[in-house]
Amino acid sequence: MKRLGPVYTLAAGAATAVALGVLSAGSTPAPQNVNARDVPSVVTTITPAPSAAPTATRTARPTPEKADYAGRVKGNGGLIAVSVRDGKAIAYFCDGRAEAWLRGRATGDRVVLSGPGNSSVTARLRDGGAAGELRFGGRQWDFRAPTVKKPSGLYRASAIVRGAKVRAGWIYLDDGSRVGLTLVDGEPADVAIPEPGANATVDGQEIDPQDVDEFIGGF
Secondary structure, three states: OHHHHHHHHHHHHHHHHHHHHHHHHHHOOOOOOOOHHHOOOOOOOOOOOOOOOOOOOOOOOOOOOEEEEEEEEOOOOOEEEEEEEOOEEEEEEEOOOOEEEEEEEEEOOEEEEEOHHHOEEEEEEEOOEEEEEEEEOOEEEEEEEEEOOOOOEEEEEEEEEOOEEEEEEEEEOOOOOEEEEEEEOOEEEOOOOOOOOOOEEEOOEEEOOEEHHHHHHHO
Protein backbone atom coordinates (compact mmCIF):
# COMPACT_ATOMS: atom_id res chain seq x y z
CA MET A 1 0.00 0.00 0.00
CA LYS A 2 2.84 2.38 0.63
CA ARG A 3 4.09 1.86 -2.95
CA LEU A 4 0.89 3.25 -4.35
CA GLY A 5 1.35 6.62 -2.69
CA PRO A 6 3.38 8.34 -5.47
CA VAL A 7 0.95 7.14 -8.16
CA TYR A 8 -1.94 8.74 -6.42
CA THR A 9 0.04 11.92 -6.01
CA LEU A 10 0.80 12.10 -9.73
CA ALA A 11 -2.72 11.27 -10.62
CA ALA A 12 -4.01 13.96 -8.37
CA GLY A 13 -1.55 16.43 -9.87
CA ALA A 14 -2.66 15.52 -13.37
CA ALA A 15 -6.28 15.96 -12.46
CA THR A 16 -5.54 19.36 -11.03
CA ALA A 17 -3.74 20.41 -14.20
CA VAL A 18 -6.63 19.30 -16.36
CA ALA A 19 -9.05 21.21 -14.19
CA LEU A 20 -6.97 24.40 -14.45
CA GLY A 21 -6.77 24.01 -18.20
CA VAL A 22 -10.52 23.74 -18.44
CA LEU A 23 -11.00 26.81 -16.30
CA SER A 24 -8.45 28.75 -18.35
CA ALA A 25 -10.13 27.82 -21.60
CA GLY A 26 -13.47 28.76 -20.23
CA SER A 27 -12.28 32.21 -19.06
CA THR A 28 -10.52 33.19 -22.38
CA PRO A 29 -12.80 35.40 -24.51
CA ALA A 30 -13.62 34.28 -28.03
CA PRO A 31 -11.67 36.10 -30.82
CA GLN A 32 -13.53 38.93 -32.60
CA ASN A 33 -13.10 40.59 -36.02
CA VAL A 34 -12.08 44.26 -35.69
CA ASN A 35 -12.23 46.75 -38.59
CA ALA A 36 -9.36 49.25 -39.03
CA ARG A 37 -11.76 52.13 -38.56
CA ASP A 38 -12.65 50.83 -35.08
CA VAL A 39 -9.00 51.20 -33.96
CA PRO A 40 -8.07 54.71 -32.84
CA SER A 41 -5.15 56.00 -34.89
CA VAL A 42 -2.08 57.54 -33.35
CA VAL A 43 -1.16 60.88 -34.95
CA THR A 44 2.36 62.19 -34.49
CA THR A 45 2.75 65.95 -34.97
CA ILE A 46 6.22 67.05 -36.12
CA THR A 47 6.96 70.69 -35.42
CA PRO A 48 9.40 72.08 -38.02
CA ALA A 49 12.54 73.69 -36.70
CA PRO A 50 12.43 77.49 -36.86
CA SER A 51 14.08 78.81 -39.97
CA ALA A 52 17.14 81.01 -39.62
CA ALA A 53 16.52 84.74 -39.67
CA PRO A 54 17.23 86.24 -43.11
CA THR A 55 20.58 87.90 -43.45
CA ALA A 56 20.29 91.66 -43.81
CA THR A 57 21.53 92.87 -47.18
CA ARG A 58 22.33 96.36 -48.32
CA THR A 59 19.93 97.53 -50.96
CA ALA A 60 21.77 99.34 -53.70
CA ARG A 61 20.47 102.82 -54.44
CA PRO A 62 19.60 103.58 -58.03
CA THR A 63 21.91 105.86 -59.98
CA PRO A 64 20.36 109.32 -60.30
CA GLU A 65 19.63 110.23 -63.90
CA LYS A 66 20.53 113.86 -63.25
CA ALA A 67 22.17 115.38 -60.18
CA ASP A 68 24.49 118.27 -59.31
CA TYR A 69 26.54 118.64 -56.14
CA ALA A 70 28.91 121.39 -55.01
CA GLY A 71 30.72 122.00 -51.74
CA ARG A 72 33.96 122.58 -49.87
CA VAL A 73 37.08 120.45 -49.68
CA LYS A 74 37.95 120.06 -45.99
CA GLY A 75 41.32 121.50 -44.98
CA ASN A 76 42.08 122.66 -48.51
CA GLY A 77 40.20 125.91 -49.07
CA GLY A 78 39.03 124.89 -52.51
CA LEU A 79 35.63 123.95 -53.87
CA ILE A 80 34.51 120.84 -55.72
CA ALA A 81 31.54 120.17 -57.99
CA VAL A 82 30.25 116.77 -59.11
CA SER A 83 27.58 116.25 -61.77
CA VAL A 84 25.86 113.08 -63.00
CA ARG A 85 23.96 112.63 -66.25
CA ASP A 86 22.61 109.18 -67.24
CA GLY A 87 25.48 107.27 -65.61
CA LYS A 88 28.22 109.62 -66.82
CA ALA A 89 29.93 111.66 -64.10
CA ILE A 90 32.28 114.65 -64.12
CA ALA A 91 33.91 116.66 -61.37
CA TYR A 92 35.82 119.92 -61.13
CA PHE A 93 38.14 120.96 -58.31
CA CYS A 94 39.52 124.48 -58.01
CA ASP A 95 41.18 126.56 -55.29
CA GLY A 96 41.79 129.66 -57.47
CA ARG A 97 45.40 128.70 -58.22
CA ALA A 98 45.13 125.12 -59.45
CA GLU A 99 42.37 123.05 -60.95
CA ALA A 100 41.50 119.52 -62.05
CA TRP A 101 38.78 118.26 -64.38
CA LEU A 102 37.86 114.62 -63.77
CA ARG A 103 35.57 112.19 -65.52
CA GLY A 104 34.18 108.71 -64.88
CA ARG A 105 31.00 106.77 -64.20
CA ALA A 106 28.24 106.66 -61.62
CA THR A 107 27.06 103.18 -60.62
CA GLY A 108 24.34 102.88 -58.01
CA ASP A 109 25.18 105.44 -55.35
CA ARG A 110 28.94 105.50 -56.08
CA VAL A 111 31.00 107.64 -58.45
CA VAL A 112 34.60 106.97 -59.43
CA LEU A 113 36.43 109.60 -61.47
CA SER A 114 39.98 110.16 -62.65
CA GLY A 115 41.91 113.12 -64.02
CA PRO A 116 45.41 114.28 -65.00
CA GLY A 117 48.37 113.79 -62.68
CA ASN A 118 46.81 110.80 -60.88
CA SER A 119 44.03 112.98 -59.53
CA SER A 120 40.86 111.11 -58.59
CA VAL A 121 37.51 111.45 -56.88
CA THR A 122 35.52 108.70 -55.19
CA ALA A 123 32.20 109.54 -53.59
CA ARG A 124 28.90 108.22 -52.33
CA LEU A 125 25.72 109.89 -53.50
CA ARG A 126 23.38 110.31 -50.55
CA ASP A 127 19.99 111.95 -50.18
CA GLY A 128 20.74 115.64 -50.37
CA GLY A 129 24.44 115.45 -51.20
CA ALA A 130 27.67 113.67 -52.08
CA ALA A 131 30.54 112.82 -49.75
CA GLY A 132 33.91 111.37 -50.60
CA GLU A 133 37.61 111.80 -51.13
CA LEU A 134 39.68 113.93 -53.50
CA ARG A 135 43.25 113.02 -54.45
CA PHE A 136 45.20 115.82 -56.07
CA GLY A 137 48.87 116.82 -56.22
CA GLY A 138 49.99 113.83 -54.19
CA ARG A 139 47.65 114.65 -51.30
CA GLN A 140 44.12 113.73 -50.34
CA TRP A 141 41.19 115.48 -48.67
CA ASP A 142 37.63 114.67 -47.72
CA PHE A 143 34.73 116.70 -49.01
CA ARG A 144 30.99 117.10 -48.63
CA ALA A 145 28.95 118.58 -51.47
CA PRO A 146 25.22 119.28 -51.00
CA THR A 147 22.81 119.06 -53.91
CA VAL A 148 22.60 122.38 -55.76
CA LYS A 149 20.27 123.89 -58.33
CA LYS A 150 20.85 126.59 -60.91
CA PRO A 151 22.24 129.18 -60.85
CA SER A 152 24.57 127.39 -58.35
CA GLY A 153 26.76 124.56 -59.58
CA LEU A 154 29.36 124.07 -62.28
CA TYR A 155 30.08 126.08 -65.44
CA ARG A 156 32.72 125.78 -68.13
CA ALA A 157 33.82 127.92 -71.08
CA SER A 158 36.04 127.27 -74.08
CA ALA A 159 36.91 129.84 -76.74
CA ILE A 160 39.58 131.23 -79.01
CA VAL A 161 40.39 134.85 -78.17
CA ARG A 162 42.82 136.76 -80.43
CA GLY A 163 44.35 133.44 -81.50
CA ALA A 164 44.79 132.15 -77.95
CA LYS A 165 43.00 129.11 -76.56
CA VAL A 166 40.90 130.00 -73.53
CA ARG A 167 39.45 127.55 -71.06
CA ALA A 168 37.72 128.45 -67.82
CA GLY A 169 35.82 126.73 -65.03
CA TRP A 170 33.67 128.16 -62.23
CA ILE A 171 31.89 126.72 -59.17
CA TYR A 172 29.09 128.56 -57.38
CA LEU A 173 27.64 127.60 -53.99
CA ASP A 174 24.21 128.44 -52.63
CA ASP A 175 25.74 130.67 -49.93
CA GLY A 176 27.33 132.95 -52.57
CA SER A 177 30.82 131.45 -52.39
CA ARG A 178 32.51 131.01 -55.76
CA VAL A 179 35.84 130.02 -57.22
CA GLY A 180 37.22 129.72 -60.73
CA LEU A 181 40.26 129.70 -62.91
CA THR A 182 40.78 130.91 -66.48
CA LEU A 183 43.66 129.55 -68.54
CA VAL A 184 44.94 131.28 -71.66
CA ASP A 185 47.13 128.95 -73.69
CA GLY A 186 47.48 126.83 -70.56
CA GLU A 187 48.58 129.66 -68.25
CA PRO A 188 46.43 131.23 -65.49
CA ALA A 189 45.01 134.62 -66.47
CA ASP A 190 43.64 137.42 -64.32
CA VAL A 191 39.98 137.18 -65.26
CA ALA A 192 37.17 138.21 -62.93
CA ILE A 193 34.70 135.49 -61.98
CA PRO A 194 31.38 136.42 -63.59
CA GLU A 195 28.00 136.20 -61.94
CA PRO A 196 26.42 132.74 -62.28
CA GLY A 197 25.52 132.21 -65.91
CA ALA A 198 26.81 135.63 -67.02
CA ASN A 199 29.52 136.12 -69.61
CA ALA A 200 33.19 136.43 -68.67
CA THR A 201 35.49 138.95 -70.31
CA VAL A 202 38.89 137.78 -71.55
CA ASP A 203 41.19 140.33 -73.21
CA GLY A 204 38.24 142.54 -74.00
CA GLN A 205 36.19 139.74 -75.53
CA GLU A 206 33.20 138.11 -73.89
CA ILE A 207 33.01 134.34 -73.61
CA ASP A 208 29.82 132.49 -72.85
CA PRO A 209 29.88 129.96 -69.96
CA GLN A 210 28.03 126.67 -70.49
CA ASP A 211 26.24 124.76 -67.76
CA VAL A 212 26.72 121.01 -67.34
CA ASP A 213 23.88 120.02 -69.65
CA GLU A 214 25.53 121.95 -72.49
CA PHE A 215 29.03 120.51 -72.29
CA ILE A 216 28.94 117.08 -70.56
CA GLY A 217 28.13 115.28 -73.81
CA GLY A 218 31.47 116.27 -75.35
CA PHE A 219 33.56 116.21 -72.22
